[in-house]
Amino acid sequence: MATNTAVYSGHSGVAKFDVGGSATVVASITGFGISNTGDAYETTVLGSSARTYLPGLTSATGTISLLWRDDDAAQLALYSGPGAAAATLELYPSGVTAGIKLSGEVIVTSHSIDTGLDGAVTSEVAVTFTGAITKADL
């Protein structure tokens, strides 16, 4: 299917996480995000009037916000992520049938479960990509 030419609607987003080798949909997601950054190595020398830089290494991190579920294998795999080996994360910003897929190997750097008086039990997952993110059209 071709890449969307329209603006994406965020409510169709899907995330899949590695459960024993197969990408499994993570239940009850309320949002996710990816931040891709690149280092800039300064090359400014005396006598310059403006700072100059060289492009450096890239890195990417991501977050997934969830309503906590203890009956979902993918959520429990994310819960077990901190300290474990890198696993595959797939993110579909506009759903699995249109738009793009962003995927890569991630290390789960944090997982939290948050309970409050006035809301559902929520969970927050932070990941760091090891290697590059791959973008593919659906």
Next chain:
Amino acid sequence: MAIQMYDKQGNSKIVENPQVQDHLRSGWKFKKPAVVEKPQKEIQTKPHWRQRRRIKILKAEADVINNNNKEK
């Protein structure tokens, strides 16, 4: 962190995070199985009888058997 996991027989154990994915690949689950799979008994096969070859004796040569001449 560690998490409780179950095998198909319903056995459970606490698995440390670095071993969770390996356990998932080996068939362990996070959820206790609703139907417990009993360990398989040793398969007993029926004894296989060899069919005896039937040989039709046309001419008896041994003295014990061949008593035809004596009767004459």
